[in-house]
Amino acid sequence: MIRLLADPLRAQIVDLLAQGPACTCHLVADTGAKQPNVSGHLRQLRDAGLVVAEPHGRFTYYRLLPEALEAAAAQLTELAARARTNAGSRREC
Amino acid sequence: MIRLLADPLRAQIVDLLAQGPACTCHLVADTGAKQPNVSGHLRQLRDAGLVVAEPHGRFTYYRLLPEALEAAAAQLTELAARARTNAGSRREC
DNA sequence: TGGTTACATCATGTCGTGCTGATATCAGAC
């Protein structure tokens, strides 16, 4: 799921969505990317459960799910904690 | 920096290092990957400041830096917080 | 009903990135 944030354009889309829900046309305008490209990235984010699509007439609003980001953050924090507690136990060759 | 955790093998290496510092030969054995491959990934992690190399004779021990992981986690948490506070401000078309 | 707009999907080309084999370096053992 973290892998989704690796792509620059996808990270930018996530960042824009953190400023509030927006429809595809906004994201296309703000990123400068082509519409099919943005749409494809939104699909990936949706499939991963990072965003939800809310159709309103012919517009589709996308909303970021904070829980998903927090879950990823917790995963990293837990990893950091493990690294810190095990910092002293070096495996000898 | 988060992009480094996107690659499966690199993520596995980070996970192994979270169990304690280890040398390259351990990581090669545990992952089953070829030595130049592991060495290359360690270089990327080192360049990004996620791990540090501690040469001991002809062995090189790698140690995970929890601060780097925590910084990435904080970044995600901050993004989630922004998304939560701005959840109501939908941009109209 | 025809046209326009917003959005999604598909097929294709391109490019980055990871993997590998070969090779170099460096430290320790003899």
Add this chain to the structure above:
DNA sequence: GTCTGATATCAGCACGACATGATGTAACCA
């Protein structure tokens, strides 16, 4: 000094993901 083992670097290749143009679909408006 020579040999061996641990690690790093390099060149080439292959695969996957991204970007794009073309096309399809659905909703609104005249």
